[in-house]
Amino acid sequence: MQRRTFTKLTAGLSLAASLFGTTAMAQDDMRIAIVVKALGIGFFEAAAEGAEEAAAELGGVEIIYTGPTDTTAEGQIEVINALIAQNVDAIAVSANDTDALVPTLKRAMQRGITVISWDSGVAEDGRQVHLNPSSNALIGNMIIKLAADHLPDGGDVAVLSATTTSTNQNIWIEEMNKVMGNYPGINVVGTVYGDDLADKSYREAQGLMQSYPDLDAIIAPTSVGIVAAAQAVADAGKIGEVNVTGLGLPSEMAGAIESGASQSFAIWNPIDLGYSATMIAHALASGAATAEPGAEISIGRVGTITLDETNSAAMADPFVYDASNIEQFKSIF
Amino acid sequence: MLKRLITSREALLVGAIGLLLILISTRFSGFAAPSNLANVFNDTSPLILLAIGQMIVILTKCIDLSVAANLALTGMVVSMVNVAMPGLPIIFIVAIAIGLGALLGMFNGILVWKLQIPPIVVTLGTMTIFRGIIFLLSDGKWVNSHEMSPAFKAFPRAEILGLPVLSWIAIFAVIVFGIVMTRTTLGRAFYAAGGNPHAATYAGINVGKTQFWAFTISGALAGLTGYLWVSRFAVAYVDIASGFELDVVAACVIGGVSIMGGIGTVAGALLGALFLGIIKNALPVVDISPFWQLAISGGAIIIAVILNAQANRKKGRIILKQAEQAS
Numbered sequence A: 001m002q003r004r005t006f007t008k009l010t011a012g013l014s015l016a017a018s019l020f021g022t023t024a025m026a027q028d029d030m031r032i033a034i035v036v037k038a039l040g041i042g043f044f045e046a047a048a049e050g051a052e053e054a055a056a057e058l059g060g061v062e063i064i065y066t067g068p069t070d071t072t073a074e075g076q077i078e079v080i081n082a083l084i085a086q087n088v089d090a091i092a093v094s095a096n097d098t099d100a101l102v103p104t105l106k107r108a109m110q111r112g113i114t115v116i117s118w119d120s121g122v123a124e125d126g127r128q129v130h131l132n133p134s135s136n137a138l139i140g141n142m143i144i145k146l147a148a149d150h151l152p153d154g155g156d157v158a159v160l161s162a163t164t165t166s167t168n169q170n171i172w173i174e175e176m177n178k179v180m181g182n183y184p185g186i187n188v189v190g191t192v193y194g195d196d197l198a199d200k201s202y203r204e205a206q207g208l209m210q211s212y213p214d215l216d217a218i219i220a221p222t223s224v225g226i227v228a229a230a231q232a233v234a235d236a237g238k239i240g241e242v243n244v245t246g247l248g249l250p251s252e253m254a255g256a257i258e259s260g261a262s263q264s265f266a267i268w269n270p271i272d273l274g275y276s277a278t279m280i281a282h283a284l285a286s287g288a289a290t291a292e293p294g295a296e297i298s299i300g301r302v303g304t305i306t307l308d309e310t311n312s313a314a315m316a317d318p319f320v321y322d323a324s325n326i327e328q329f330k331s332i333f
Numbered sequence B: 001m002l003k004r005l006i007t008s009r010e011a012l013l014v015g016a017i018g019l020l021l022i023l024i025s026t027r028f029s030g031f032a033a034p035s036n037l038a039n040v041f042n043d044t045s046p047l048i049l050l051a052i053g054q055m056i057v058i059l060t061k062c063i064d065l066s067v068a069a070n071l072a073l074t075g076m077v078v079s080m081v082n083v084a085m086p087g088l089p090i091i092f093i094v095a096i097a098i099g100l101g102a103l104l105g106m107f108n109g110i111l112v113w114k115l116q117i118p119p120i121v122v123t124l125g126t127m128t129i130f131r132g133i134i135f136l137l138s139d140g141k142w143v144n145s146h147e148m149s150p151a152f153k154a155f156p157r158a159e160i161l162g163l164p165v166l167s168w169i170a171i172f173a174v175i176v177f178g179i180v181m182t183r184t185t186l187g188r189a190f191y192a193a194g195g196n197p198h199a200a201t202y203a204g205i206n207v208g209k210t211q212f213w214a215f216t217i218s219g220a221l222a223g224l225t226g227y228l229w230v231s232r233f234a235v236a237y238v239d240i241a242s243g244f245e246l247d248v249v250a251a252c253v254i255g256g257v258s259i260m261g262g263i264g265t266v267a268g269a270l271l272g273a274l275f276l277g278i279i280k281n282a283l284p285v286v287d288i289s290p291f292w293q294l295a296i297s298g299g300a301i302i303i304a305v306i307l308n309a310q311a312n313r314k315k316g317r318i319i320l321k322q323a324e325q326a327s
Helices: A002-020 A042-058 A074-087 A102-110 A138-147 A167-178 A198-211 A225-234 A248-258 A270-285 B004-005 B007-028 B035-059 B067-084 B090-114 B118-139 B151-155 B165-183 B183-195 B195-204 B206-231 B244-252 B266-282 B290-312 B320-324
Strands: A030-035 A061-066 A091-094 A114-118 A130-132 A157-160 A186-194 A215-220 A243-246 A264-267 A296-298 A305-308 A312-314 A318-320
Touching: A002 A030, A002 A248, A030 A042, A030 A074, A030 A296, A042 A061, A042 A270, A061 A270, A061 A318, A074 A102, A074 A114, A091 A102, A091 A270, A102 A114, A114 A270, A130 B118, A138 A167, A138 A215, A138 A243, A138 A264, A138 A318, A157 A167, A157 A225, A167 A186, A186 A198, A198 A225, A198 B206, A198 B266, A215 A225, A225 A243, A225 A305, A243 A264, A243 B004, A248 A264, A248 A318, A248 B165, A248 B183, A270 A296, B004 B007, B004 B151, B004 B195, B007 B266, B035 B165, B035 B183, B035 B206, B035 B244, B035 B266, B067 B118, B067 B206, B067 B244, B090 B118, B090 B151, B090 B206, B151 B206, B165 B183, B165 B206, B165 B266, B183 B195, B183 B206, B244 B266, B244 B290, B266 B290
Parallel strands: A030 A061, A030 A091, A091 A114, A114 A130, A130 A312, A157 A186, A157 A215, A215 A243
Antiparallel strands: A264 A318, A296 A305
């Protein structure tokens, strides 16, 4: 349903754009193009929804939601070339390739188009600003906070990771350990590795419950692990005793939230991401902000970002999903 | 007679498993408790089912590397069928799983039988093809637990006489194939086709056709396991059971099935699978660094293969005395 609306919208917009060319259309409206990895992906359609929300809030902004039909850099280059020809004011892209888009995006910037990347970034000289959904430090803090929030009196938690060599998971766990001091009474009893295989993760979760009979929570910062752990807890009849939390996708975790095996989990919110990307693109294109290290850019209801030395910034804490909002998001991504 | 029984491969394995259990119990006392052993058996049931199928294929001098991909494809198809028709009784889901699995196995079998392509090449190819088809069917998306119907997920968990249906299916398969392999013409043909293909041909056994049936049985078991797997873990996606075919082959090898064909029993495959299953279930609780776990699993397999090779080695007759001294 949603998909159809957006495709129609895109088709309509690009048709309008090509008919009126660069002159006729109400030029007062700032045109911000949201270029996604591919059309028809729930995550990006939710991001477009956020972009529309930002546009409505800002006023005088027109969102062009577009992207290739498959996730290729070539497809995105074509789309961006078309956008340059239409002389849009800003392009916000979630890139299929870090480097391949750089020459095209450079050309866009030479024409005075504001270029930012979000979600999946492009190399530094291909964009003015990159918006990360979150940062390693924020994620590390969030995963332990999720467990601690449901353990007011403290308790034992264990980590179920992907493989021993997964870079992302290792960094997040490291960041988590750094902030353990802020959560007194929470005890990390062990870290095990499910190798991102459903069966091994399931067994490791079973093993944790056997080795630590008083275990209160399992933190799984990996989408395969969190689902398998929730199933293991449900099968062991320990729902209510052991809370499974970490990072997962709403569509995959809806069952675990419903059964109560997981109280809450986190992942970025695509709506906020699209909203923030639009806010940044607008601020840069309108001259309200400049892209330079240390610059602070307001992103409306989400807060303020500060650019680091590579002109990239982290949007916010991962968004928490629980029984109150899972219904809304499980069909999105 | 008694001596043969004690020195038999199976008796050795039973001893090894007992020793393993004692060793694990010293580090984690609750492991050998009957309820935990029942859990371990249940967890190992998919491996047992696949190992029986693989054993039959290996008996005929072939190998089936596509079992895990077959499992994943069938699992994805039945879960998509379940999402599309949540009301469909489970008996039909099981029938679809076995049927589709057998069909995929027949595809392997036809290529080996009619086109005489080496089985390792055929099944390496179909392994990739099956995984690719899952991707095409699912668009890379997952089928998640809240999309599956409650009945679909409940079936392997339902308890009969204290054991889940999943375990009973494994027990049933062991009994049925135990009888098939020792008491039927087809069962004996598997041994003959692998033990001595030329003699088998002279005896009127169509070796290619026997291999075809071996692949079909392996496929059917993989298909059935596919449904049980996605139902047990309540999720279906492209990569489920990735790399599991190696566990299955390892279980057979540990169980004394000769890779050269013609030697192996259902009991051996069962014990080999149990041996691996116990190790897999024990490693998370015995508090060994995860960096060591892979090495330990691998070491256990190598030791088993060495024992196997020693036991099956036939001394050649020395004709030239000088050659013996030279070596």
